[in-house]
Structure formats: structure tokens, C-alpha cells
Amino acid sequence: MPKNKLSTRFFSSGLQSVAVQVLGSVFFYLVSVYFTKETFGMISWMNAVSLFITTILGLGLEQVVIRRIAASSRSDWAAAAFFLHSLTGFAITLAALLLLNSILGDKNPVYKYLPWFFAAQGLIFTGTPLKQFLNAKEQFTPYGIIAFISNSSKVAATVILQQTHQLTINTVIVVLVSAAGFELVALLTYVLINTSFRFKLRLKAYVKLVKESSAQYISVIFDMSLSRMDWILLGIMTTNVMLADYSFAYRAFELARLPILIIAPIIMPRLSRLMAANHKPDIANRQLINAFNSVEMFFAMLIPLSLNILWVPVVSFITKGKYGDTNSMQFLILSWGIPLQVFINLLWSLSFGAKKYKQVTLITIYCAVTNMVLNLVFIPKFGGLGSAIAFLGTTLLQCGLLYKLVYRQIMAISLKPFFLFATIAAVVYLLVLWLNTSFFISLPIALVVYILGGILSRQITRQHLYNFKNFLS
Numbered sequence: 001m002p003k004n005k006l007s008t009r010f011f012s013s014g015l016q017s018v019a020v021q022v023l024g025s026v027f028f029y030l031v032s033v034y035f036t037k038e039t040f041g042m043i044s045w046m047n048a049v050s051l052f053i054t055t056i057l058g059l060g061l062e063q064v065v066i067r068r069i070a071a072s073s074r075s076d077w078a079a080a081a082f083f084l085h086s087l088t089g090f091a092i093t094l095a096a097l098l099l100l101n102s103i104l105g106d107k108n109p110v111y112k113y114l115p116w117f118f119a120a121q122g123l124i125f126t127g128t129p130l131k132q133f134l135n136a137k138e139q140f141t142p143y144g145i146i147a148f149i150s151n152s153s154k155v156a157a158t159v160i161l162q163q164t165h166q167l168t169i170n171t172v173i174v175v176l177v178s179a180a181g182f183e184l185v186a187l188l189t190y191v192l193i194n195t196s197f198r199f200k201l202r203l204k205a206y207v208k209l210v211k212e213s214s215a216q217y218i219s220v221i222f223d224m225s226l227s228r229m230d231w232i233l234l235g236i237m238t239t240n241v242m243l244a245d246y247s248f249a250y251r252a253f254e255l256a257r258l259p260i261l262i263i264a265p266i267i268m269p270r271l272s273r274l275m276a277a278n279h280k281p282d283i284a285n286r287q288l289i290n291a292f293n294s295v296e297m298f299f300a301m302l303i304p305l306s307l308n309i310l311w312v313p314v315v316s317f318i319t320k321g322k323y324g325d326t327n328s329m330q331f332l333i334l335s336w337g338i339p340l341q342v343f344i345n346l347l348w349s350l351s352f353g354a355k356k357y358k359q360v361t362l363i364t365i366y367c368a369v370t371n372m373v374l375n376l377v378f379i380p381k382f383g384g385l386g387s388a389i390a391f392l393g394t395t396l397l398q399c400g401l402l403y404k405l406v407y408r409q410i411m412a413i414s415l416k417p418f419f420l421f422a423t424i425a426a427v428v429y430l431l432v433l434w435l436n437t438s439f440f441i442s443l444p445i446a447l448v449v450y451i452l453g454g455i456l457s458r459q460i461t462r463q464h465l466y467n468f469k470n471f472l473s
Contacts, residue, residue, distance in 0.1 A: 020147050020151065021254065021255055021257075021258050022255065022258070023147075023148065023151035023152060023154070023155055024151055024154075025251060025252075025254075025255045026151075026155050027151065027154045027155050027158060028251050029318070029319075030155065030158045030159065030162070031043065031158065031172065032244070032248055032319070032322075032323070033318075033319055033320070033322065034158075034162050034167055035167075037240065037241040037244035037245070037322070038239075038240045038241055038244070039169065039240075040240075040244045040247075040248075041235070041239070041240025041241055041242070041243040041244035041247065042109070042110065042113075042235075042240050043117075043169070043172070044231060044235075044243055044244065044247035045110070045231060045232065045235035045240070045243060046110060046113060046114050046117040046118075047117060047121070048228040048231035048232050048235070048247075049114065049117075049118075049232060050114070050117045050118040050120070050121035050122070051121055051228055052228055052229075052232065053093060053118060053121075053122075054090075054118075054121055054122060054124075054125035057086070057089035057090065057093060057125065058086070058089075058125070058128075059085070059210060078209055079129045079130070079132065079133035079136075079197060080129075080197065080198060080199050080200055081209060082128075082129035082132075082209075083126070083129040083130060083199075084199070085129075086125055086126045086128060086129055087126050090122040090123070090125060090126050093118065093122065094115060094118060094119055094122060097114060097115035097118055098115050100114075100115070101114070101115050113169060113173065116173040116176075116177065117173065117176070119177050119180075120173070120176035120177045120179075120180045121180070122180075123177065123180035123181055123183070123184050124180045124183060124184075126184055127180075127183055127184040127187045127188070130143075130184075130187040130188060130191050130197070131143045131187060133191060133195070133197055134191065134195070137195070139195075142187075142190050142194075143187060146182075146183055146186045146187060146190070147183065149182075149186075150179045150180075150182050150183045150186075151179070153178075153179055153182070154175055154176070154179045157175045158172070158175060161175075229368070229371065229372055229375065230246070230250075230371070230375050230379075230387040230390065230391060231243065231246070231247055231250070233372075233375050233376070233379060233387070234246055234379060234383070234384060234387055237379050237380065238379065238383055238384075242383050242384050243384070245323065245326050245327040245330065245384050246327065246330055246383075246384030246387055246388070248323045248327060249323075249327040249330040249331040249334060249384070249388070250330075250334060252307075252311075252315075252331055253331065253334040253335055253337070253338070256303050256304070256307055256335060256338055257338055257341060259299065259300070259303070259342070260341060260342055260345050263296075263345075267292075267346070267349055271349050271350060271352075271353035280354070280410055280411060281410075281411055286411050286412075287467065288467050289346075289350075289411065289413065290413060290414050291463070291464050291467030291468055292346075292467070292468050293343070293346055293413055293414070293417060294414070294417040294459055294460065294464050294468075295460065295464050295465060295468040296342050296343075296346065297339060297342070297343070297417040297418050297421050298417070298421055298454050298459070298460045300338060300339040300342040300343075300421075301339050301421040301422060301424070301425040301450070302425070302447070302450060303335070303338050303339075304335035304336050304338050304339070304425070305425045305428060305429055305446060305450060306443060306446070306447070307331075307335055308331070308332050308335060308429065309429075309432055309439050309442055309443050309446060310439055310443065311324065311328055311331055311332075312324050312325055312328050313438075313439050314439075327384065329385055329388075330384050330385055330387075330388045331388075333385070333388040333389060333391075333392050334388050334391060334392065336392065337391065337392050337395040339418065339421075339422065340395045340396060340399045341395065343399055343403075343418060344395070344398060344399050344402060346413075347399070347402035347403055347405075347406050347413070348360065348402060350406050350410050350411070351402060351405055351406060351410065354409070354410050356405060356409065356410075359405050359409075360402075360405070363398065363401040363402060363405065364398070366397075366401070367394050367397050367398040367401070368394075370393075370394055370397060371390055371391065371393075371394035374386075374389070374390035374393055374394065375387055375390045377390075378390050403415075416459065417459050420457055420459055421454060421459070424450055424453040424454065424457070425450060428446050428449050428450050428453070429446070431445075431446075431449070432445065432446050
């Protein structure tokens, strides 16, 4: 792949991630600052529940569809089947929630607002097959532009509503539903005019598709529960204020995972094609994958190192003291899961590309159940900090089990870069704490020492960078 074409793929995938994650986080930040912690916690809980519902409705089709389309253009029909499936599921569920609202809406504000938060999430969910269709074709720019316009409008509308003293939960709902509706209409218009997407539902093929995704379905549900069940349990077992602190830290953690979101859509189609015929990469590709992992780990460890130096002074400043000190330990624990999740993304992509659906499903179920048990044990004792501990512990477990699967059945990936860069980052962070200086001084010192450590260890060289690029090409 020419260098400029590879750069374009990164830019296009990055545009999607920036539009969704960065601008989405800006909107989230504005809501967290403008509303009380009590209201913000309630909004976070309803968003978590809505996302969980849409995950259940998806039947695990998302990854199976993108793998099929990436592997063969003859599977384009799968996107249309997934779209009709999503649209039907969304309509039925929204009707059920509105009925619940009419019965219980006066007794609890959650029942009153939940259908509308689900409507916003459900419209985005309905457009997912269209987005995945484009991503499987490695056409990342169209949705990136649509999402950028949508999320920029959300941010602008929120600021205007605040300035005009009209920002309420009701107006936030209007903004969310309008932006989600725009995304769906714009996506549908683009794919119908500019691609081979057509509404051709093959019933027998759809049934076969659902059967293929059935093993993955349970995995997807439990995988989602790893990222939102803690929110739901915190909302039930503690207070909205405690959930507000944790959800703010967790959203920051999700934003810090931006590099994973940029690179995941790029490597997934490649690994699917690489292992379409033989479920194991050859020796040359194994070397490229290991080099890719080494470079990934080098940069992945930089993220928690840098952000934890900045967290208290920067977050306290931008939130006027509402967050920062109150959830610094929660973010510290969550953020050290970022390198693990980077590694998990590679291991999962290899496993999925090799069609190890059953094994991945069992691992995800085991980890999700473990996570739920840990949350039930730790939340009553430690609140949001307990959820952070449960999450990091579960992430370690998931990483270990996926590594064992890949090592035994697909290929050997060196663990040396992970442990080496983790040790360097930890030592540098402790050094910075000992110095106890302004982040204007401590951050540059930390970056210089960490980079020197990586270079001197010979785990990040020019050859590693060259192989990193070749793997993506």
C-alpha cells in the first residue's frame, strides 16, 4: 500500500474516532459541568441502560457482518439484513418503553426519560450496519464527516442552550435524538447513492447469518457488560453522585482509548483476509505482527503515564473543582488498563479472524461473570473505587485468557515489550511523584526518560517502526 494511501486510511479512521469519541466527550464534559452531579449521574445511568439494550438487540451480528463483507463482496447482502433487523428491533423496543413510560412515568423520573435516551441510542444503533458496511470496504471518511457534523452540532447546541438558560434534561434529549436522526438519514442517503448497498433481504441467508452470530452473541452481551454493568450496578447500589464521579473518570478512560478505536477498524479487515484461507499467519506475517505489537505497547504505556500526571491539576481546573481530586484514584486504576486493552484488541482480532468464536465467547462470559461478582463485592465497600478495581482485575484476566488462546492455537506473541514498557512507565511515574513538581516540569521529564528507556532497551527501533508500517500495508 502506498504511504499516502495508508496515511489516508489512518486519517479517515481517525476522523471517525475523533468525531465520535472526542466531540462526544466534549458534549459529555459540558453536561457534567452544567448539571448537578445528581442529574448527571442519572443521565449516565440511562445512557448505560440504553446502550445495554441496543447490545442485546444486535444479536452479535455486528462483527460477523463486517468480517463477511471484508472477506468477500458477495456478502454485501448481510449489511442490508442487519439494517432491517436493527430497525425492527429498535421500533419494537421503543414502543415497549413508551408503554412502560405511560404506566410508571409519574412514579420515577427514570421511567419518564429512559425511552427518549433509548431513542437517541437506538437511532445510532440502527445506523450501525451502514457504518460497518462502509468500514468493511475501508471507506472510513463518509461516516467520519457525518459524525463530525452531528457531534459538533450537539456541542454547539448545548453551549447555546446553556447561554440562553434553556439547558434542561428535556432539551438535552431533543439535541441527542435530533443528532442521532441526522446521522441515520445521512448514512442511509450516502450508501444508497454512492455504494452497492441494496435492500435485498434473503430470508434463508439471514437465518444462517443469525446462527453464525449466535456463538458471538453471548460474547458481545457479556463484553458490553464489562464496560457498562459497573455503571448500572453503581446506579442501583449507590448514589447518583457516586456514579457521576465514576462515570466521569470512565469517560476520560474511554477517550484515552482513542488510538485503539482508530487502529481497530484498520487491522480487523486485514487480519480477516490474512486468515481467510488458513487460520494461522505465516512466519513472515508473525514477525510483522510481533513488531506491530511492540510499537503499540510503546505508545500505549505513554497514555496512562502522561494522563495521570495531568489529571488532578487539569481536570480540577476545567471542571472548577467538581471533578479531579474526587476521582483521581478511580482514573489511575482505570487508565492502567489502557495498555491491556490495546493488547486485548490485537489478541481478539487474531482470534476473531481465525474464527475462534466459541473460545472467545467462553472467555468473555467467564470474565463478565467475574466482573459482576467483583463489582457486587467491592461496590458496597469502596463505591466507585471498587468498580475501578473490579474492572482492572477483569481486564487482566481477559488479557491472560485471550493470550493463552492465541499462543496455543494461532501464534506466539512476545510478552517482553508489554512487561518492559510497563516497568519503565511505572518507575518513571514513581519518579515524578517523588519530584512533586508542577506538571509543566514533571510531564516533559517523564516523557524524555520513558522514551530514552524504550530506545536503550532496544524494544523500539527503526526496524520495529518499519515492520509496523509493513504490517499495516
